[in-house]
Amino acid sequence: MNTRLCKRLGIEFPLFGFSHCRDVVAEVTNAGGFGVLGAVGLTPEKLDVELRWITDRVNGKPFGIDLLIPEKMLGKEEDTTDAELRARIPAGHKAYVEGLLRRHQIDTSGLWDDDPNDRDSSIMREAGAARMLQIAFKYPIKMFVNALGVPPASIIANAHERGILVGALTGSPRHAIKHAQAGVDVLVAAGGEAGGHCGEIATIVLVPEVLQAIEGHVNIDVLAAGGIATGRQMAACMAMGAAGAWCGSVWLTTTEAETTPTVKEKMLKATSANTVRSRSRTGKPTRQLQSAWTDAWQAEGAPAPLPMPLQGLLSRPPMLKVDKLAVGGHEGAKAISSYFVGQCVGLMNEEQSTRSVVYEFKKDFYEAVERLSATLAD
Amino acid sequence: MNTRLCKRLGIEFPLFGFSHCRDVVAEVTNAGGFGVLGAVGLTPEKLDVELRWITDRVNGKPFGIDLLIPEKMLGKEEDTTDAELRARIPAGHKAYVEGLLRRHQIDTSGLWDDDPNDRDSSIMREAGAARMLQIAFKYPIKMFVNALGVPPASIIANAHERGILVGALTGSPRHAIKHAQAGVDVLVAAGGEAGGHCGEIATIVLVPEVLQAIEGHVNIDVLAAGGIATGRQMAACMAMGAAGAWCGSVWLTTTEAETTPTVKEKMLKATSANTVRSRSRTGKPTRQLQSAWTDAWQAEGAPAPLPMPLQGLLSRPPMLKVDKLAVGGHEGAKAISSYFVGQCVGLMNEEQSTRSVVYEFKKDFYEAVERLSATLAD
Numbered sequence: 001m002n003t004r005l006c007k008r009l010g011i012e013f014p015l016f017g018f019s020h021c022r023d024v025v026a027e028v029t030n031a032g033g034f035g036v037l038g039a040v041g042l043t044p045e046k047l048d049v050e051l052r053w054i055t056d057r058v059n060g061k062p063f064g065i066d067l068l069i070p071e072k073m074l075g076k077e078e079d080t081t082d083a084e085l086r087a088r089i090p091a092g093h094k095a096y097v098e099g100l101l102r103r104h105q106i107d108t109s110g111l112w113d114d115d116p117n118d119r120d121s122s123i124m125r126e127a128g129a130a131r132m133l134q135i136a137f138k139y140p141i142k143m144f145v146n147a148l149g150v151p152p153a154s155i156i157a158n159a160h161e162r163g164i165l166v167g168a169l170t171g172s173p174r175h176a177i178k179h180a181q182a183g184v185d186v187l188v189a190a191g192g193e194a195g196g197h198c199g200e201i202a203t204i205v206l207v208p209e210v211l212q213a214i215e216g217h218v219n220i221d222v223l224a225a226g227g228i229a230t231g232r233q234m235a236a237c238m239a240m241g242a243a244g245a246w247c248g249s250v251w252l253t254t255t256e257a258e259t260t261p262t263v264k265e266k267m268l269k270a271t272s273a274n275t276v277r278s279r280s281r282t283g284k285p286t287r288q289l290q291s292a293w294t295d296a297w298q299a300e301g302a303p304a305p306l307p308m309p310l311q312g313l314l315s316r317p318p319m320l321k322v323d324k325l326a327v328g329g330h331e332g333a334k335a336i337s338s339y340f341v342g343q344c345v346g347l348m349n350e351e352q353s354t355r356s357v358v359y360e361f362k363k364d365f366y367e368a369v370e371r372l373s374a375t376l377a378d
Numbered sequence: 379m380n381t382r383l384c385k386r387l388g389i390e391f392p393l394f395g396f397s398h399c400r401d402v403v404a405e406v407t408n409a410g411g412f413g414v415l416g417a418v419g420l421t422p423e424k425l426d427v428e429l430r431w432i433t434d435r436v437n438g439k440p441f442g443i444d445l446l447i448p449e450k451m452l453g454k455e456e457d458t459t460d461a462e463l464r465a466r467i468p469a470g471h472k473a474y475v476e477g478l479l480r481r482h483q484i485d486t487s488g489l490w491d492d493d494p495n496d497r498d499s500s501i502m503r504e505a506g507a508a509r510m511l512q513i514a515f516k517y518p519i520k521m522f523v524n525a526l527g528v529p530p531a532s533i534i535a536n537a538h539e540r541g542i543l544v545g546a547l548t549g550s551p552r553h554a555i556k557h558a559q560a561g562v563d564v565l566v567a568a569g570g571e572a573g574g575h576c577g578e579i580a581t582i583v584l585v586p587e588v589l590q591a592i593e594g595h596v597n598i599d600v601l602a603a604g605g606i607a608t609g610r611q612m613a614a615c616m617a618m619g620a621a622g623a624w625c626g627s628v629w630l631t632t633t634e635a636e637t638t639p640t641v642k643e644k645m646l647k648a649t650s651a652n653t654v655r656s657r658s659r660t661g662k663p664t665r666q667l668q669s670a671w672t673d674a675w676q677a678e679g680a681p682a683p684l685p686m687p688l689q690g691l692l693s694r695p696p697m698l699k700v701d702k703l704a705v706g707g708h709e710g711a712k713a714i715s716s717y718f719v720g721q722c723v724g725l726m727n728e729e730q731s732t733r734s735v736v737y738e739f740k741k742d743f744y745e746a747v748e749r750l751s752a753t754l755a756d
Binding site: 001002003172173174191192193200201202203204205206208209212226227228230232233235236237238239240241271272273342343344346347366368369371372373375376377 | 379380381550551552569570571578579580581582583584586587590604605606608610611613614615616617618619649650651720721722724725744746747749750751753754755
């Protein structure tokens with residue numbers, strides 16, 4: 001394909017593969033798409049390792065990174081440590097989580113002990129994100145994307161100085177205008193059917209509405225996100241004017257994915273009806289597999305989820321424990337086990353390699369173009 | 379267009395216009411689409427009048443009707459009158475509604491008095507629906523569509539005997555399979571962004587998932603519904619394999635529409651973020667304009683909405699009163715005023731004639747086909 005965005009980024013097929021798994025990022029890029037490393041779960045040291053690994057494998061082909069710098073977050077303006085934040089979690093919330101785990105035969109002793117290897121939520125603040133980007137800038141990244149809110153001006157300026165495009169996820173036309181005014185190059189219009197953080201406006205409405213909202217900003221490319229796991233859906237969005245598709249969920253059932261075997265199996269079996277939008281994981285609404293965890297936070301008498309980042313600090317230790325136990329076959333842990341995924345999980349029905357996913361996207365895309373053109377044939 | 383469905387129905391452009399307004403139905407048909415009269419709000423006598431009116435205006439061009447025969451409904455199996463059903467509405471629910479109206483300076487005296495001209499929910503049961511269809515069969519309708527649940531076998535058989543196609547709305551792949559097994563000809567895959575009764579699966583996921591689910595049923599055509607108000611969205615859905623688009627919302631801001639001036643003004647101003655999915659109007663989740671009415675049913679301490687058809691019987695008198703007062707400029711009534719509409723309300727920004735909407739759809743559709751084809755050009 002020879003679209004403007006393909007030329008801007010030097011890619012062949014405008015399929016953007018967002019993943020926390022470096023193998024997926026490299027494979028998407030190597031197959032002609034654009035891999036984006038989700039770096040929010042990483043320490044700066046680990047980011048360095050991952051970007052070096054990817055750089056060594058893509059032979060000069062382009063890739064990018066994604067951070068999460070929310071505009072509104074508890075403790076955002078303060079020099080707060082995670083230990084201080086953890087101390088703000090109400091005892092009742094911890095007790096509620098412990099009760100859920102115990103009802104599923106999971107031992108909760110030591111559950112809240114500090115993990116010295118754990119990440120630190122300071123990278124979700126501007127200074128922390130800037131530290132991450134200083135590392136990223138050592139590598140030939142072609143795009144930096146912010147997953148929540150308008151990217152800070154200093155970061156946009158820094159990226160542009162280096163010829164790096166700045167992208168931002170947006171769930172509403174109102175936010176799209178803010179991003180456009182801030183100087184963002186690529187808008188990722190993410191519908192409510194998306195996995196992870198999401199709004200409530202569906203992709204098929206959001207994409208044309210965002211395009212309309214930023215009509216005067218002729219240099220912005222809009223990617224469609226939310227519920228896309230096939231080339232025909234990508235074609236659908238490009239028929240509406242999107243410059244490509246941004247996908248996060250579809251990689252989670254690939255052979256390379258970082259998902260646990262339990263989660264992968266659940267995803268392969270799930271239909272689109274098996275996800276929920278819930279604040280139970282991060283404090284902001286995220287779409288994820290429905291499980292005993294999400295059920296518990298929707299049950300009568302459940303405490304309200306805490307604001308970001310407290311709910312994330314609360315949910316992380318039990319979910320790490322659950323993942324470990326589930327791998328060993330623990331039934332209670334399997335029932336609680338969940339992960340972020342979009343409604344397109346219903347279209348993800350077999351495990352395959354990342355490269356094979358990209359190739360199927362291309363084939364399905366071309367067939368969709370032909371199918372649509374054929375409607376006008378006599 | 380020369381697609382199978384166009385040939386089956388004798389239409390030029392597979393845009394299906396669902397409306398409670400006979401003028402919209404006739405105009406959609408006359409402009410080359412397929413008008414569908416939403417008959418659930420009508421008495422049998424009124425249906426007769428409306429179908430005669432449409433028949434007289436379309437010069438043999440095809441149109442259809444839509445009824446709502448839910449599979450599960452309180453009093454469905456019984457020979458229950460609306461008066462008996464109304465007696466089952468808890469006093470607390472009526473008091474809650476009265477309180478809301480009074481807080482908006484609306485007099486509630488006589489609010490619950492019987493209206494002799496009012497419709498009757500018996501048409502939502504099989505026998506009542508059959509009475510409606512006996513009338514419909516006097517006119518040259520080409521399709522009958524059921525808006526909730528699998529159409530009863532007797533009705534499918536009766537329609538097929540007369541060469542009338544049977545359609546059904548579906549919000550999930552699981553239901554799509556049930557419809558296919560029952561012998562439905564046209565499936566309307568309606569996403570959670572749709573106005574009126576809707577599920578939670580978004581159109582962009584639901585359409586390919588439904589197509590996959592009914593893969594062996596080669597004679598079924600699948601229409602896409604939910605959030606569609608432009609030709610580019612229709613093209614998007616047809617790129618994914620849909621046989622056309624089913625639209626209900628986009629007609630609500632036409633010059634012909636039955637909407638009150640207040641509702642029309644609200645819709646023209648609304649963005650996609652101004653709708654909510656709420657059980658406050660019919661007892662089942664419906665998407666509608668967010669208003670003081672929907673807010674009140676989500677407020678802390680609000681009673682839970684009643685099961686269908688009780689909530690409809692509860693909401694109808696106050697909403698009729700509100701609509702009348704709003705037309706006269708009553709501010710409190712304007713705040714409560716609402717109507718069913720999809721998220722595509724954000725794309726409905728100017729009042730225009732129904733015919734002009736259809737023509738814009740065609741133009742926008744053709745442009746979308748060209749836009750998508752151009753991505754593959756060198």
